[in-house]
Amino acid sequence: MNNFANKYGNGVTGPRGRWITLIVWIVLTASLSMLWPTVNSQENNSAANLPASYPSVQADEVAKREFPNAEGLPALIVWHRETGLTDDDLKAVQKFAETFTAKPLPEQTALPPYHQMPLPALKSQLSENKKTLVTPIVFANGAETDVLNENFDALREQVKSQTGADPFAEKLASDRLIVRVSGPAGISVDAVGLFKSADVSLLIATVLLVLVLLLLIYRSPILAFIPLIGVGFAYGVTSPILGYMAKIGWIEVDGQAISIMTVLLFGAGTDYCLFLVARFRQLLTVEPNKWTALKQAISGSSGAIAMSGFTVVLALAALLLADYGAVKRFAVPFSLSIFIMAIASLTLVPALLAVLGRASFYPFVPRTPDMIRERAEKKGVPVPQIRSRKTIGARFASLVVRKPWTVIVVTVAFLAGSASFVPGITYTYDLLSSFPKDMQSREGFTLIGQSFSEGSLAPVKLMADTEGKAVDLQAVMQKLEYVDTVSAPQKGAINPNIVSVNVELHANPYDNEAMKLIPELRAAAESALQAAGVAAPADRVWVAGQTATQHDTKQAGVRDERVIIPVVIVLIALLLLAYLRSFVAMLYLIATVVLSFGSALGLGWLVLHYVMGADAIAGAIPLYAFVFLVALGEDYNIFMISSIWKKRKQMPLKEAIREGVTETGGVITSAGLILAGTFAVLATLPIQVLLQFGLITAIGVLLDTFIVRPFLVPAITTVLGRAAFWPGKTYDVEEARLKGESV
Missing domain, CATH: 3.30.70 (Alpha-Beta Plaits)
Structure with missing residues (x-):
């Protein structure tokens, strides 16, 4: 493995390899972008969500066959005046019907002949309070959203020209004529519009957030852009591949999946980059040769990065087992984007670091003590005193090793207490409740x-x-x-x-x-x-x-949870077992992230219900949050536990735990803040399902970052001692020293 790591390190960071790596990424991204369509251009927001085996789908088929005249996608035009609809309002309705009967809109299949009704007959269609009239206009099933949107624009212009005002812009409290487009067609168009408008704002907000956090954490304008460049190239490769797959019919993609994929790429992708960057920065303080430091950083972090990426890829790929289409459509975009991002983190980012070297961290360039001394002597200034200060992370690590049982009791009590609110959560499958009230x-x-x-x-x-x-x-x-x-x-x-x-x-x-x-x-x-x-x-x-x-959507959701959640747990368990070779460690690493998920769901419900006033959360949230939090939370465990596993070969276990937690604490805290921040961006969107998912996932990431990783997992490892490695081979340094063996 060391040989392979050295060859791989030389290949992507050597004098020629770094430039070849950069050129390959540039050419690949440019070629795919020119040859294949972007994934956004292939979105299908009207794709079916339920398989043909579900009763409602079978019923739809019977309806299409037996009652074709009743089939279609209806838009309900709602005419309302708070003081009661007038004769002039009803004449506008008749003119509307006459216009679009004489010249139907594209995909229009039916419109009742209101223009042929005398006013008394039309008045009989009014609500009991005489304030409201609903006139349907039916479009063909499967009509493209863009076509419907253009139709609604034409419809609005016609009504505005007939009434001499803009009844679509009137507030509901107005005494003037109010017109709204509702019904399945209106809801569908509004939903797609929300996702499209959210895509751009989401991308801008995510990029700015990651950039600001990187600047605050590392205080280097150059370094702040390195992970963003890696993510940008990964997205540049992922988007056309997904676009091509969608174009030829291998997969279907929708706006919701692409929105969350963007957040996932920036959050998880930046994390992978930081795992390498932090190790490189640390080694530059003890290794004068930047090439040697970079190769050692690659050797020390590539296994954890690859394992973390593979864990997330497999967990997200398990969504292919879903019955519900909106969940199933997540699988390929999410897993492919993380797979490509992991490759970029292991090739493109090291190449960029090799090109820039220590300058990556300018103006706070990491140097060895000798380099600091030589630099001071050249400038004729006193040599700065290098003081070894115990960081907050080191103090927490010492606490964990000294009082592991106390830490376990306190953290488990908090997490379990938060998770106790989960049974009281109310779930909804109400499509309209996910949209803004003023839609x-x-x-x-x-x-x-x-x-x-x-x-x-x-x-x-x-x-x-x-x-x-x-x-x-x-x-x-x-x-x-x-x-x-x-x-x-x-x-x-x-x-x-x-x-x-x-x-x-x-x-x-x-x-x-x-x-x-x-x-x-x-x-x-x-x-x-x-x-x-x-x-x-x-x-x-x-x-x-x-x-x-x-x-049926609810039934599909229940079925998907029962199938996918156990599969994700088993897949991650097998990967941990293969990587750590410890059955015991696998068990408690899985248990801690599952407990963290339950806690995030409970705390998220408290915030959404008691602070934000939500009566219920979307029924799909638990499955979405579970897959993301268990997979991403295990990333941090893998990165930290890998450090402990390596150090235990050189020092006693308690010291290895203390050193491992201290060494990885800074980078995991930084990565967790960035990942939580990117998911929190979803909470700024007006779409409730994304707001709820973003908030709960952000809370879960913070719990993993500040409770599970620095406290609970190392405390359990301390209590278990050598049993934590069972049945893998343990190496007792103290015992080796007593026997006079070399360490």
């Missing part, structure tokens, strides 16, 4: 809920194969206390025995309460079929619509 489509939904039934925004489509028997689905559904209205039944276009009704619930169709009603609706329909003598009624009922989709 156009959400405001439209609010107006609908105030004037009509909230269920009218997204009715449940219930279909049943009656086999020609007398089954009054409309009457059966209308008897249910949680149902508001039920449409007249329709017969299937291909199989007339299949009957369909649209059911509007009293509850918000996106809420948890509505989701719980899906099994009850199905059971009521099955009971009606069974009473009529229909055979196998369970196979002859289908429930479609947004609420049914969200019900």
Whole structure:
């Protein structure tokens, strides 16, 4: 291994190797960027999230086949005036319908003929309080978001020209005409718009944050840019590779995955760079030859960097096992980006350090004591006194070794206490709750809920194969206390025995309460079929619509957690076992990061619920946070424990623990602050699911950085002593000295 490390070090940092390495990265990045599309250009934000085996997907297929005229993506145009809609307002509605009936928008499939209705008939469509009217315009399923967005722009311009004002810009409290675009199409367009606007601001904020933190930590303008250059090249290679894979259909990518991938690259990528940079800086204070110092830094940190990267890559790749598409789409972008970033950290960054040498750390250039003395003598100034001061990290390390049981009890009590709040967390699958309250489509939904039934925004489509028997689905559904209205039944276009009704619930169709009603609706329909003598009624009922989709989304999330979480734990356990060759160490390293995850989830809920006023967190958050925190948290454990494992061959275990914690404390603290900061940037976005994920992940990284890594793990190692290495080979330095063996 030492031979390989030396050859590898010479290859990327030698007089020719460093320049070759730089040229290869430049050529590779430029070539891929010219030949293949960027990943952002291949985003598909309307990709399916549920596999064909889920009931709501099967129901959608039945609906498309049997009721094609009812299919499509509806946009609900909400017309509202607080003092009551006027005749002029209704004439604007008629003119709107006339315009887009005569000249349909691209992908438009249906628009009720409001322009053919006399005003009294149109007034009958108003809400009971006469303040609101909802007019649907239906677009084809699968219509591109960009097309829909352009359609909505044209729609807005038409309404503005007809009314002589801008009702889309009016606040909800206004007495003037207010118009909003809501419904599934409006929500979809607004969601994509939020992610697109977030991408640029997220990238700028992340770069600035990392740059500022690096400047504050290392106080070197040159060094601050080295990790950013590494991340930039890694992204430059990753983006076209992912773009090409998406273009030829190997993978699907969406805006949410790309946003989080950017944060992950900057956070984890900078961490890997710092593992090498910190070791190089430390060696420059004892080694006069910068080439020797760099090779030793590479030799000493490359194993930990490679192992850390491989751990994260495998953990993120486990997301491929997910049923839910939005989770599955994370796997390839995340794992590939980290894989390429790890390669950049082990090749490009060392090459940059080889080119710049000690100047990388200007103006605080690290020098050996002899170099400091010679420099002072040349300038004719007194030689500065080099004082050995005990750092805060060294003091904490001494405390851990002196009082390990106290440290274990205190840290476990804190982490377990924080994790105790996890059972009280409320989860939501409400799509709208993730968006800002002032978003156009959400405001439209609010107006609908105030004037009509909230269920009218997204009715449940219930279909049943009656086999020609007398089954009054409309009457059966209308008897249910949680149902508001039920449409007249329709017969299937291909199989007339299949009957369909649209059911509007009293509850918000996106809420948890509505989701719980899906099994009850199905059971009521099955009971009606069974009473009529229909055979196998369970196979002859289908429930479609947004609420049914969200019900299946929850089921998919539960299934994914049960499958992926154990797989991630097993994969990381096997990697730790192979790297450390210690079953005992593997167990407590896994246990500590899992405990840290639970603590982060509990503390995150306290902040989100009691400080920020959130009633619930997105149902996908626990799985996202687990995979990231367990994989990234194990990175810090690996880096620190690697140092302890090496030092135990040269000194007693307690001293090795003290030295290992002290040596790695600074770089892990710096890396943790940067990683937590980059995830915290997500908390500044207006999208609740990203805010919640960013906040909880940032808290978890800070817990790993300031509690698990410096206190809990070394304290457990101290208590276990030689047993921490079982069944691997232990090397007792004190015993060797007593026997007169060389150390």
